[in-house]
Amino acid sequence: MAHEPSSSADASALVLDGKAVAAEVTARIAAEVEHLVARGHRAPGLAVILVGEDPASQVYVGAKGRKAKELGFHSVQYTLPIDTGQDELLDLVAALNADAAIDGILVQMPLPKHLDPMAVIEAIDPAKDVDGFHPVNVGRLAIGERDRALISCTPAGCLTLIRRALPGGLAGLDALVIGRSNIVGKPMAQLLLQESCTVTIAHSRSHDLPALAARADILVAAVGRAEMVRGDWIKPGAVVIDVGMNRIPAPERGEGKTRLVGDVAYAEAAQRARAITPVPGGVGPMTIAMLMANTLTIACRSAGVEAPVF
Ligand SMILES: Nc1nc(=O)c2c([nH]1)NC[C@@H]1CN(c3ccc(C(=O)N[C@@H](CCC(=O)O)C(=O)O)cc3)C=[N+]21
Numbered sequence: 001m002a003h004e005p006s007s008s009a010d011a012s013a014l015v016l017d018g019k020a021v022a023a024e025v026t027a028r029i030a031a032e033v034e035h036l037v038a039r040g041h042r043a044p045g046l047a048v049i050l051v052g053e054d055p056a057s058q059v060y061v062g063a064k065g066r067k068a069k070e071l072g073f074h075s076v077q078y079t080l081p082i083d084t085g086q087d088e089l090l091d092l093v094a095a096l097n098a099d100a101a102i103d104g105i106l107v108q109m110p111l112p113k114h115l116d117p118m119a120v121i122e123a124i125d126p127a128k129d130v131d132g133f134h135p136v137n138v139g140r141l142a143i144g145e146r147d148r149a150l151i152s153c154t155p156a157g158c159l160t161l162i163r164r165a166l167p168g169g170l171a172g173l174d175a176l177v178i179g180r181s182n183i184v185g186k187p188m189a190q191l192l193l194q195e196s197c198t199v200t201i202a203h204s205r206s207h208d209l210p211a212l213a214a215r216a217d218i219l220v221a222a223v224g225r226a227e228m229v230r231g232d233w234i235k236p237g238a239v240v241i242d243v244g245m246n247r248i249p250a251p252e253r254g255e256g257k258t259r260l261v262g263d264v265a266y267a268e269a270a271q272r273a274r275a276i277t278p279v280p281g282g283v284g285p286m287t288i289a290m291l292m293a294n295t296l297t298i299a300c301r302s303a304g305v306e307a308p309v310f
Pocket residue numbers: 060106107108109110131153245260279280281282283284285286287288
């Protein structure tokens with residue numbers, strides 16, 4: 001789903017409309033849920049755990065719960081006080097691991113500092129790890145067992161968008177991933193490698209990013225620095241995926257106002273790219289859609305039904 005941009009008259013890139021693709025994906029999920037239930041299976045179940053009251057996290061968690069309900073999932077949210085102990089959190093995870101109505105368990109990150117995120121992730125049953133953060137799922141992705149893995153939602157959503165922009169396939173193309181996080185950069189690189197791209201992973205210590213970008217047919221920016229990737233870095237005709245979500249001051253919108261920008265200087269890059277994701281409305285909505293897709297996948301596995309591929 002791509003359409004001509006409307007904001008910048010001379011830009012040539014197709015806008016990869018993540019919101020629209022996410023709506024397509026979630027419509028297919030809702031239909032599949034109906035199908036499951038009609039055949040006597042239970043609805044997919046998603047449990048989201050939030051520790052503390054960080055307002056941004058509350059917004060994200062609320063959005064996930066609403067979307068899950070909209071799709072006919074069994075959706076539960078646990079909001080634990082900020083001073084929750086590690087053992088209490090692990091006990092809740094253990095109870096959800098054992099709960100037959102729950103397919104997916106998501107612990108919202110970041111956790112308060114006194115909690116150990118890796119210990120919590122490793123406590124989740126890998127078969128219920130909707131985020132795809134558990135080492136078992138990371139490992140399955142790395143060894144190419146994608147059918148048995150659960151894959152991190154943001155890179156999975158990015159790949160869906162990249163495939164839409166490149167109907168001829170990705171094989172043999174040069175891909176640059178800027179960012180080496182466990183959540184985005186590393187799994188993104190693994191997915192692109194599996195698609196037979198020639199993959200480069202760059203990061204804050206990389207020398208000469210513009211030279212690396214100049215070769216990239218696919219560029220995924222996931223560094224968390226507002227508009228760091230400039231338009232003149234982009235190889236003409238490249239597919240540009242912007243994972244960044246940076247809130248910057250926007251005095252033009254009034255005192256104290258902010259706006260959301262990506263890691264890519266959008267207006268500049270759109271002049272050269274074949275296709276580009278906007279921020280907001282690009283990768284973000286796809287992340288939530290893939291979270292729902294992973295939950296459905298787990299439910300299908302436990303029902304012994306073939307899971308759709310998105
Ligand atoms: N265990 C865990 N799993 C996550 O998947 C996870 C997490 N923790 N912690 C926080 C991050 C962040 N995240 C987002 C998902 C969608 C949007 C999204 O839909 N953004 C909209 C707009 C947002 C806005 O306007 O503020 C967009 O890009 O269009 C944003 C952020 C999931 N996360």
